[in-house]
Amino acid sequence: MTEYGKQLGVTETNIPGLVVFDLPVHGDARGWFKENWQREKMTALGLPDFGPVQNNISFNDAVGTTRGIHAEPWDKWVSVATGRIFGAWVDLREGPTFGAVFTTELDPSKAIFVPRGVGNSYQTLEPDTAYTYLVNDHWSPDAAYSFLNLADETAAIEWPVPLADVEISPKDLAHPRLADVTPIPPRKILVLGANGQLGRALRAEYGDAPHIEYADRASIDLATNDLATARRWRDYGTIINAAAYTKVDLAETPEGRREAWAANVTGVAALARLATENGITLVHVSSDYVFDGTLDRPYTEDDPVCPLGVYGQTKAAGDAIVSTVPGHYIVRTSWVIGEGNNFVRTMASLAERGIDPKVVDDQVGRLTFTEDIARGIRHLLGGRADYGIYNLAGSGDPRSWADIAREVFHLAGHDSGRVTPVTSEAYNAATDGTAAPRPRNSVLNVSKLESAGFSAVDVETGLSRYLHG
Template identity: 75%
Template sequence: MSDIFGKQLQPIETPIPGLLVFELPVHGDSRGWFKENWQREKMTALGLEDFGPVQNNISFNDAVGTTRGIHAEPWDKWVSVATGRIFGAWVDLREGPSFGAVFTIEIDPSRAIFVPRGVGNSYQTLAPDTAYAYLVNDHWSPAAEYAFLNLADESAAIEWPIPLSEVEISEKDKAHPRLADVTPIAPRKTLVLGAAGQLGLALRARLGDADHIEYVTRAELDVTAPGIADARRWRDYGTIINAAAYTAVDTAETPEGRASAWQANATAVAALARIANDNGITLVHVSSDYVFDGTGDGAYAEDAAFAPLGVYGQSKAAGDLAAQTAPRHYIVRTSWVIGEGKNFVRTMASLAERGIDPSVVSDQIGRLTFTTDIADAIAHLLVVGAAYGTYNVTSAGAELSWADIAREVYRLTGNDPARVSDVTTAEYFANATTPVSPRPLNSVLDLTKISATGFAPRDGGEALAAYLRS
């Protein structure tokens, strides 16, 4: 047993993506030994996913040569040996380019391995009285999706230390299919809420209609309804993108609108955060410049203090705080969103073509954000695995007023930009007969953080021209 002592805690990568071997420090003397089999703080600091185990299982094996597998389940495992020694074999049974990849290694008490969801797990005992232990981050369910591979599969060609003809294998394991007949385990699902909205449409165009991506409207899934925790097998989902929101800024100042704004922008987000927290899901939530009062100088960084002026901004700020309670979260903060359907740019283009000379607010400063760019930024954050947190996402380039943008729309559509005249926010709403929400005068968001992840926001002028051409 002396060869198990003296190792330093360290991870070792394998040819199978996400499958990590860990060397474990084992401390012993004449009385026996001790090890930290799972230590969240130390191991996550070394790059292991904080996978949130909920169950600890132990398989005790009397005889040398006991062989079990190959089983791939829809949850992650932390595998170790309490006593004895095993030869372990893992085969990637997930959809993707690494399907069929094989890794083998011997495991004793000084070594553990993290087995990600969908990677087939098997072992053969090399010592009597071997206790094989594993932590899992979900409870067994008959509704879950499993995959199995035959221990003798010729494609995997696992070199078992003891020939399979000489060991006892269960009839169930003997009946598992060959690799060519295995149905790969699909990625964890992505759920897009607000699928019929302008951002939802952009996300569908960006993410496509793969089987593991699900698009729903609030009518199809109300996350504030009782029983939402049981509305899906949430452990099958890896990402929830919340593209749903109440955006009627002025109507939010009415009694009915106030309740609707808080329900959609805060209560729903809190429910999503609970689901994400309980099931290891990444929550992507879309925020707004309205969480700030717009009195600050310069561009607002992600960590600027909230100071919302109206009900809409208050409900969005509350939603941001709720989203932050999910350990895995991206809050994507935007301003002046333009996408499919009715919006400021299309309204100005229509006015220009109809010969109307509008008065447009000139004391609110910001940048447009096109829904295609928001969708691209969300996809980028997820693909590169950026650090969780809040990211500002808008167009880059010049900071403009609404009047400046209106003049540019007129120019790009072949009309005289001088036809647009300036008006202050106060003057524009002076004769309003319905409630009006206060607007932040400075909506410029700092883009340093998102740029540091490798995402390059499009220049606002170029994006506007492309939008009008389309």
């Protein structure tokens, strides 16, 4: 008997992400009415905005019709239009809750959200039962499915009607026991720009887990027309975009300008479109160059962008595009140091070779080590921090490039007095004016990320560790 007049409500279960909803059903002598799926109200109660693309109905004539246990690589919103079922759900995802079981009855006044990888099954308790479900992906023969036998002794589901007395398909009867089930893996993480400074740090952070993929420009070209079919994108949960055009000075040339806009804007737009269409979280690494550096305080995430040069303009445009993706993290960083050629390596090399450099002392910021950026990205994703922009930079007092050069000389065992400080104007004149404009103040306020539980290494400690291993 359908219960009328309930309030819309949520009940958590012992299976993470499996959530039961009470649905208000309004009835009179003519019948009843309910809002079976109401995005605004249900997401306000914590239901993922899972983006259904298909609605299916399974009609069952007789009491005891039994189907399952099927785990699919998509989310489902399960409800009953007429009749009543006994439902059983088994967690078949990789992880500590693999094999966990939850059972309940559903009538038109209840529904359940079944996350990707949780095995779904039911048995009808009334004749003429219409079982209906929304899914957020289309069926595909290439998708990874898992199945569990309805009579599995470990799950030990207490079916109201004994399985020996009900209609079950031969295929369902042949499904494996729990010990032989292939768990559904998590949605994949794709790292782009995997051979760059940050890409190598992300490789070190995430390792070789089966659900992590690394790609360089040769394996995924963001400008290609068939990018949408290059992968089964619904199998991906996150794309980390560590790829970018970063040749700041060359970006001011005609050829460099074209390449910068192609990589940092056109390519990012393709990623944003993929992420939006497939429910993928997009992590995009940005730069202090989106600011002109004229403020007399550290820049916050809410400060308006005002880039000086072409590189900064393309990064600002990319940020604006990524901000339209429902699930996005824009990680803004500064003065990046990692494996490969960079300012610190150059200064250490000059010190060893006996060359005394002239280094600008009127541009101020903080070094950021790639291992910290990789660690911070993982922290945001693992902690499910609120989507948005996060500044990520090293901690400690801001310094000029000349200050850092002197510290590198000192740590390398050389006289820091060999470094001569110069103004940006003098440095640009020495390069025949080919240097791109750079912000004088690149200091980023990192309090938002710290409030999310992450702190980067102190620059002094990080610099010493970087140089000495």
